[in-house]
Amino acid sequence: xxRYVILAVLVLANVATALLVVRDRHExxxxxxxxxxxxxxxxxxxxxxxxxxxxxxxxxxxxxxxQVARARLGxxxxxxxxxxxxxx
Amino acid sequence: xxxxxLQLPEFGKRDPREAARREASRRxxxxxxxxxxxxxxxxxxxxxxxxxxxxxxxxxxxxLARALDLQVIDNEFYQKQGAARFLREIPIATxxxxxxxxxxxxxxxSSPVESIWANxxxxxxxPARLPQLADALGMDRDExxxxxxxxxxxxxxxxKRRINPxxxxxxxxxxxxxxASQREYRRFYPQGEAIAHVLGFTNxxxxxxxxxxxxxxxxxxxxxxxxxxxxxxxxxxxENVDLVRAAQPGRDLTLSIDRxxxxxxxxxxxxxxxxxxxxxxxxxVLDVATGEVLAMVNLPTxxxxxxGTSARDAHRNRAVTDLFEPGSTMKPLTVAAGLEAGVxxxxxxxxxxxxxxxxxxxxxxxxxxxxxxxxxxxxxKSSNVGAAMIAKRxxxxxxxxxxxxxxxxxxxxxxxxxxxxxxxxxxxxxxGTSKQTMSYGYALSVTPLQIAAAYAALGNGGKLTPPxxxxxxxxxxxxxxxxxxxxxxxxxxxxVTEPGGTATQAAILGYHVAxxxxxxxxxxxxxxSRRYIGYFAGLVPVEHPRFAMAVMVNDPDPSKGYVGGTxxxxxxxxxxxxxxxxxxxSPDNLDTWLAAQAEAEAKRLKATGRALPVTxxxxxxxxxxxxxxxx
Numbered sequence: 001x002x003r004y005v006i007l008a009v010l011v012l013a014n015v016a017t018a019l020l021v022v023r024d025r026h027e028x029x030x031x032x033x034x035x036x037x038x039x040x041x042x043x044x045x046x047x048x049x050x051x052x053x054x055x056x057x058x059x060x061x062x063x064x065x066x067q068v069a070r071a072r073l074g075x076x077x078x079x080x081x082x083x084x085x086x087x088x
Numbered sequence: 089x090x091x092x093x094l095q096l097p098e099f100g101k102r103d104p105r106e107a108a109r110r111e112a113s114r115r116x117x118x119x120x121x122x123x124x125x126x127x128x129x130x131x132x133x134x135x136x137x138x139x140x141x142x143x144x145x146x147x148x149x150x151x152l153a154r155a156l157d158l159q160v161i162d163n164e165f166y167q168k169q170g171a172a173r174f175l176r177e178i179p180i181a182t183x184x185x186x187x188x189x190x191x192x193x194x195x196x197x198s199s200p201v202e203s204i205w206a207n208x209x210x211x212x213x214x215p216a217r218l219p220q221l222a223d224a225l226g227m228d229r230d231e232x233x234x235x236x237x238x239x240x241x242x243x244x245x246x247x248k249r250r251i252n253p254x255x256x257x258x259x260x261x262x263x264x265x266x267x268a269s270q271r272e273y274r275r276f277y278p279q280g281e282a283i284a285h286v287l288g289f290t291n292x293x294x295x296x297x298x299x300x301x302x303x304x305x306x307x308x309x310x311x312x313x314x315x316x317x318x319x320x321x322x323x324x325x326x327e328n329v330d331l332v333r334a335a336q337p338g339r340d341l342t343l344s345i346d347r348x349x350x351x352x353x354x355x356x357x358x359x360x361x362x363x364x365x366x367x368x369x370x371x372x373v374l375d376v377a378t379g380e381v382l383a384m385v386n387l388p389t390x391x392x393x394x395x396g397t398s399a400r401d402a403h404r405n406r407a408v409t410d411l412f413e414p415g416s417t418m419k420p421l422t423v424a425a426g427l428e429a430g431v432x433x434x435x436x437x438x439x440x441x442x443x444x445x446x447x448x449x450x451x452x453x454x455x456x457x458x459x460x461x462x463x464x465x466x467x468x469k470s471s472n473v474g475a476a477m478i479a480k481r482x483x484x485x486x487x488x489x490x491x492x493x494x495x496x497x498x499x500x501x502x503x504x505x506x507x508x509x510x511x512x513x514x515x516x517x518x519x520g521t522s523k524q525t526m527s528y529g530y531a532l533s534v535t536p537l538q539i540a541a542a543y544a545a546l547g548n549g550g551k552l553t554p555p556x557x558x559x560x561x562x563x564x565x566x567x568x569x570x571x572x573x574x575x576x577x578x579x580x581x582x583x584v585t586e587p588g589g590t591a592t593q594a595a596i597l598g599y600h601v602a603x604x605x606x607x608x609x610x611x612x613x614x615x616x617s618r619r620y621i622g623y624f625a626g627l628v629p630v631e632h633p634r635f636a637m638a639v640m641v642n643d644p645d646p647s648k649g650y651v652g653g654t655x656x657x658x659x660x661x662x663x664x665x666x667x668x669x670x671x672x673x674s675p676d677n678l679d680t681w682l683a684a685q686a687e688a689e690a691k692r693l694k695a696t697g698r699a700l701p702v703t704x705x706x707x708x709x710x711x712x713x714x715x716x717x718x719x
Contacts, residue, residue, distance in 0.1 A: 029329075036315075036328050046183070047200050053186075057194045057278030062351030080597055081688030085681050 176319045177332060182310035183273045184294050185338030187287060187301075189347040190380075190559045196287055196301070198273040198294070198338075202256030203249040208236045210266030217264045221247075224259045249292065250274050275301075277392040279347060282354040284392045285405035286345060286384050286557065288505075298403060300343070300557055302505045310338035342559045344380030349373055352666040353383040356659045357639070361387050364622075364644035364655045370407040371659060372540040373667065374636045376627065378562050379544065379553030381502070382635065382667070384408075384537070408500075408507045411533035412640065415608030416470045416652070417625045418491075418529030420546060420577050422478050423467060425490040427573045431481035434463050434576055440473040448521040452476045452528070468583040470590050470605060472528040479527030484515040487523055493568040494542040494552060496534050501554030501563055510534040529608060540638035543625050546581075547602070547633030550574040578602045582630050585657075591624060594657035596665050597684055598675035600630035603660065605652035610643070619643050624656035628664050629676040635667055 058064075069075040158166060187196035204225065211218075218236075222229040225248050232247075239245045249272070256269045275290045277283075288299020296305035313335030318327045353371045361369050373383040386406045390398030404410065426432040443457030458469045466474030479487060492498070497512025511533040513522075525531040537555060545552035550569030556562055581602035585595045590605045603626025609616040625638040639656040649655055667673075675681060 032328055032331060035331070050183075050186075050197055050199050053194050054197045054199055054276050054278055057197070060193075061278060061280065062282065062348060063280070063355075066351075066355070080684050081691065083681075083685070085678065085685050087678075 174318050177314050177316050180313035180335040181271050182312050182335040182337050185308040185340045187341045189345045193347045195279050197276050199276055200271050201250040201274045202253050202269045203272050204247045204269050206247050207243050207266040208239045221264050281389040281391050282351050284389050285386045289392045289395050303503055308338045311336040344559045346382045348670050349667045350383040353663045354385045356662045357385055360659045364648045366641045366644040368642040370536045371639045372407050372536050374540045374544045376544045376547045376633045376636050379555050381555050381557050407536045408504045411508055412621055413530050413608045414534050415529040415606035417539055417604050417606035417623045419475045420604050422475045422527045424577045426478040436463050438474045438477050440471050445473045445476050447524045464580040467580045468589045475527040476524045479523050484523055488515050500541050508535050536638045536640045539625050540636050544636035546574050547627040591653040591657040594661050598677055598681040599628050600677045602627045602630045607651045620650040622652040622655035624652050624660045631676040634673050
């Protein structure tokens with residue numbers, strides 16, 4: 001009699017854990033999909049950031065700045081006589 | 089029973105001859121009863137059924153056992169086989185770390201690109217679409233066809249690597265079976281050729297090939313992750329199953345280079361090379377206190393964004409790989425060696441008459457006869473004879489040990505790939521003239537970086553610090569010279585850029601500049617040719633030096649100028665002027681600046697005397713911001 005009770009409990013426990021495994025696997029899959037999605041978003045943002053940095057660096061390239069300042073904006077380097085030294 | 093019934097007519101069939109038939113049947117009849125009685129005693133239905141049933145039972149047991157074996161006990165094999173049919177472990181591409189300059193400005197950035205690949209087995213099934221694909225790829229139609237049919241038994245072939253993601257999207261939009269794309273990363277160098285040698289470049293698989301990309305490859309490179317996915321026949325991912333390993337992106341690297349100083353050095357060196365028609369050149373700027381490399385430029389250079397198109401020769405970072413005789417830039421070391429050994433003092437006098445001195449069967453000559461010089465004069469006038477006279481008072485080993493301490497003849501420890509140690513043989517390999525020729529920079533070879541590092545040691549109170557390309561990462565420095573002697577030598581070198589020195593073009597308004605020119609003749613078969621290397625190496629400002637810079641211009645056109653004071657000193661001045669301003673170094677020689685200003689003021693007053701007073705006020709207004717910077 002006692003043996004049958006134990007057996008029944010074990011069988012029930014077995015079924016229950018099997019169902020839990022199924023549920024967990026499913027949840028894992030869902031979580032993994034969510035993770036992938038977030039990873040993708042993160043990567044895309046990173047990529048966008050990288051591209052913007054690259055773009056910024058390309059615009060700010062020293063040679064370009066130099067040429068724009070001199071040619072388009074007509075800037076010149078201050079000559080010695082243009083610089084006033086102030087002492088405090 | 090039945091078996092026998094069937095057997096009987098068969099006997100009859102076996103004996104078809106008519107004549108023998110009766111005879112045979114009679115004999116048969118006689119034999120048959122005997123046969124029948126024997127069969128009856130041996131035939132056991134039960135036994136046979138058991139036998140057959142048993143055999144069948146064993147068969148099904150074997151099947152069951154095998155099924156059990158395959159499905160329960162040893163189920164791995166078929167599971168693996170099944171998984172191999174649709175599960176794929178695919179790598180997750182990861183980006184290489186960014187390289188920035190000391191202020192965080194990007195110098196090398198990895199940006200994603202797409203690589204188009206195809207499965208030839210799949211693609212060749214629809215040959216009608218090949219021309220369309222070839223056009224989209226911008227490939228020759230026949231070439232594409234050849235390429236695919238050559239690999240007809242393969243499942244993977246790259247069609248076009250590293251293209252713009254938008255372009256890739258357009259190709260994929262054609263939905264040609266068997267064509268897919270894969271993300272890869274490509275390196276971009278926004279600063280282009282100005283810093284190409286220091287950074288180096290990566291290959292198509294994003295591995296460092298040269299320069300710091302190679303030296304710090306492990307640091308920069310990420311570890312690609314892996315995930316398990318279910319893929320369909322066309323290579324599309326149906327489902328993500330599991331993450332095997334997360335991708336570890338590469339780490340960023342902050343260099344000690346300052347992008348602005350780097351550009352300045354590049355521009356000025358380029359101008360000098362154009363002006364003097366020189367073949368190559370290098371310049372190195374070091375931070376004296378830390379040994380950090382603030383700028384390192386070489387010419388000719390290449391565009392790191394399209395490495396393939398440039399000459400291989402231009403890829404070399406000459407400032408650390410190429411060896412040159414240092415010429416007169418050696419003299420401050422010779423003088424320091426003499427001072428340290430106590431064989432000379434700053435007040436020692438050297439009679440350089442008649443402008444040459446014997447060296448074995450050769451002569452050491454000066455460009456002019458400088459007559460009697462003091463120690464400072466030897467450096468200011470760059471007298472070979474004077475340097476030779478100092479070296480004469482030093483022992484071979486003494487001189488060798490001293491120069492060796494400054495790092496000549498060994499790698500600086502910068503960690504740059506392919507760095508040269510220089511050529512500085514030990515005294516036992518010297519001939520009689522070696523020490524004297526070495527005292528003014530011949531018979532030994534060094535890299536421009538070694539010169540800069542040695543000069544930085546002079547400016548750093550005699551402490552030699554291994555140069556570093558990484559911000560904030562310094563190797564321990566070592567005391568190689570008494571700080572007092574270092575300061576003495578520095579003040580002697582200051583006279584070089586002052587009136588009467590060899591490099592007045594290196595003077596910077598508002599700052600004391602210590603430096604030394606060098607003009608070395610290039611060794612060629614059997615002697616020295618009429619080809620030159622112009623050097624200038626210096627430190628600024630003399631009180632508390634901040635920067636050490638070495639400039640080398642190789643093989644200028646002698647008709648346009650070749651002396652270090654002419655070809656290299658202006659590069660030094662222009663770059664240092666900019667660097668001092670960019671790094672907010674306060675002037676240590678305000679008096680000359682004030683004098684220059686007073687002069688300008690006087691000129692302006694003279695001008696305003698004739699012009700309207702309004703001009704004067706605008707001039708002052710316009711100059712106010714710069715004046716504030718100079719405070």
